[in-house]
Amino acid sequence: xxxxxxxxxxxxxxxxxxxxxxxxxxxxxxxxxxxxxxxxxxxxxxxxxxxxxxxxxxxxxxxxxxxxxxxxxxxxxxxxxxxxxxxxxxxxxxxxxxxxxxxxxxxxxxxxxxxxxxxxxxxxxxxxxxxxxxxxxxxxxxxxxxxxxxxxxxxxxxxxxxxxxxxxxxxxxxxxxxxxxxxxxxxxxxxxxxxxxxxxxxxxxxxxxxxxxxxxxxxxxxxxxxxxxxxxxxxxxxxxxxxxxxxxxxxxxxxxxxxxxxxxxxxxxxxxxxxxxxxxxxxxxxxxxxxxxxxxxxxxxxxxxxxxxxxxxxxxxxxxxxxxxxxxxxxxxxxxxxxxxxxxxxxxxx
Numbered sequence: 001x002x003x004x005x006x007x008x009x010x011x012x013x014x015x016x017x018x019x020x021x022x023x024x025x026x027x028x029x030x031x032x033x034x035x036x037x038x039x040x041x042x043x044x045x046x047x048x049x050x051x052x053x054x055x056x057x058x059x060x061x062x063x064x065x066x067x068x069x070x071x072x073x074x075x076x077x078x079x080x081x082x083x084x085x086x087x088x089x090x091x092x093x094x095x096x097x098x099x100x101x102x103x104x105x106x107x108x109x110x111x112x113x114x115x116x117x118x119x120x121x122x123x124x125x126x127x128x129x130x131x132x133x134x135x136x137x138x139x140x141x142x143x144x145x146x147x148x149x150x151x152x153x154x155x156x157x158x159x160x161x162x163x164x165x166x167x168x169x170x171x172x173x174x175x176x177x178x179x180x181x182x183x184x185x186x187x188x189x190x191x192x193x194x195x196x197x198x199x200x201x202x203x204x205x206x207x208x209x210x211x212x213x214x215x216x217x218x219x220x221x222x223x224x225x226x227x228x229x230x231x232x233x234x235x236x237x238x239x240x241x242x243x244x245x246x247x248x249x250x251x252x253x254x255x256x257x258x259x260x261x262x263x264x265x266x267x268x269x270x271x272x273x274x275x276x277x278x279x280x281x282x283x284x285x286x287x288x289x290x291x292x293x294x295x296x297x298x299x300x301x302x303x304x305x306x307x308x309x310x311x312x313x314x315x316x317x318x319x320x321x322x323x324x325x326x327x328x329x330x331x332x333x334x335x336x337x338x339x340x341x342x343x344x345x346x347x348x349x350x
Contacts (some may be wrong), residue, residue, distance in 0.1 A: 001326035004288055006297035007319035008038025008076040010243065013301050014308060015045050024048045024064065028071035035316035038076040039068060040136065040298045043123055044083060044100075051078075051119060054126035061129035076296040077241060079136040080123045081186065086116030088140030088168050088192070116140075120172045128179035134241045134295055135176065136215050139165065139185050139193040139202070158201075165192055166205030173209045184215035184241035195226055196235055213240040217300065218279050219247035223269035225257055229283055236291035243300040244319055246277030264304040271302040273311035274318040285322040297323065 009031050020026030024041070027048060031039050041064075043051040053060045068075050082100040089097055094109045101112035120137070127135050143161035146153055169183075176183050185193045185202075193199050199214060206212050216239045218228035232239065249269045254260065259267040271277075285297075299315035301308055330336075 001289055001292050002294040003326050004242075004285065004293055004297050004323055005074075005076075005295065006038060006323060007036050007244075007316045008040055008074075008296045008298040009034075009036045009312065009315065010040040010042070010079065010298055010300045011048060012042035012045070012079065012081075014312065015042065015048055017047075022047045025067050025071075028067055028073055031312075032071040032073055034313050035320070036299075037072065038074050038296050038298065040076045040296075041078050042082075043078045043080050043119070043126070049078075051122050051126055054129060055122035056125075058129050061126065065130060075130055075132065076298055077132055077134050077136045077184070078123055078127055078130070080120055081136065081138045083116040083119035083123075084137035084185075085140050085191075086112050087120065087172070088142050088165050089113070090142050090145050092145050093141070117168070117172065121175050124172070124175040124179040124181060127176075127181040132181060134182045134184050134213075136184050136186060136241050136243075138188060139169070139191045141190060141192045143192050144190060161192065162201050162205050165202065169202075169212075170206050170209070173206060173211045176211045177209075181211070182213045182240040183211050184213050186215040186217055186220075186243065188217070188220050189224065194220070195224060196231060199235070199238075213238045215239075215241040215243060217243035217245055218284060219243075219245040219271055219277070219302075222247040222249050222277070222279060223257065223271075225249065228279070229287065232284070232287045232291065236287070236293070239291075239293060241295055242288070242293065242297050244274065244281070244297050244315070244322075245300045245302060246272045246274045246279050246281075248272055248277040270304060273301060273303040273306040274299065274315045276303070276306065281318075281322050285324055289324045289326050 011027050015021050020030045028039060041049050043049055065075060086097060086100055098106045101115050105112040105115060123135055142165055143158050173183055187194050187199060193202055203212060214235060221228035221231060252268045255268055257269060264270050297319050299319060301311040301315060303311055
């Protein structure tokens with residue numbers, strides 16, 4: 001068994017225009033000051049990282065790793081959540097997604113979809129140059145407007161959507177395979193890959209591609225009322241990245257998993273800072289150890305109540321206390337003895 005690495009922190013929710021949040025060096029020192037030993041970098045944020053340059057320059061990637069190591073950190077993964085969303089999106093979201101791509105591509109969904117694909121190709125190259133083994137992203141959503149079967153869906157609609165999703169992602173998965181890096185889809189409402197069933201359907205259209213894997217985030221499973229512990233029993237062999245994020249679901253007589261179009265603070269299901277929600281992280285970390293997860297435990301802070309600085313400060317300590325140093329011996333070794341085939345046959349009376 002392997003001991004999970006961490007605590008790491010995803011920088012996306014903390015980056016800003018003021019120091020120390022506007023440079024990678026500043027954020028690395030900030031993260032280290034809170035007790036983190038790893039950082040997950042949002043590759044779309046030019047204040048922190050130049051993805052195109054990283055794809056082409058080993059020197060630049062060495063500099064990025066140097067900034068991290070200089071603060072006592074490692075880069076855990078790159079993230080292309082925004083770019084991945086653009087790889088496949090239903091036209092209903094065109095206006096909403098304009099802000100995910102460069103301003104000059106606004107209003108041109110085909111252009112920003114092509115840009116998203118190019119960004120993923122760059123991320124594969126950059127991840128290899130940085131020495132990373134996993135990459136965090138979203139799948140995008142062609143079928144999401146039809147997630148509820150009313151009005152009644154025509155036969156074959158979802159099959160066609162997933163075939164197209166597979167067609168778009170297969171070359172990207174192959175590029176990551178060439179780089180030796182796993183693509184870890186965060187299973188998330190608003191994405192076509194949002195639970196185990198949709199992930200299985202995706203595997204079916206990409207030929208069970210070995211680089212098609214999962215970023216496990218139990219908070220999104222709580223909001224869907226999915227058994228997040230049983231999920232690990234089913235899919236642990238595909239879990240290659242881990243967001244440590246808390247959540248709660250407060251059953252209500254007024255609204256349910258769909259949230260009633262309410263703001264986050266009023267929804268029955270909402271994200272919370274680590275330790276403030278309902279997720280059983282002791283069981284999660286136990287299962288991660290049991291199933292030999294060798295990656296990083298990365299805090300993703302999202303909370304509609306607590307200040308992010310408090311959430312970040314508490315998060316490192318929380319994760320550190322959950323990490324299990326795996327055993328290198330069986331607890332009952334003291335009662336064992338030397339065995340061989342002949343002895344075993346004798347014990348069996350043979």
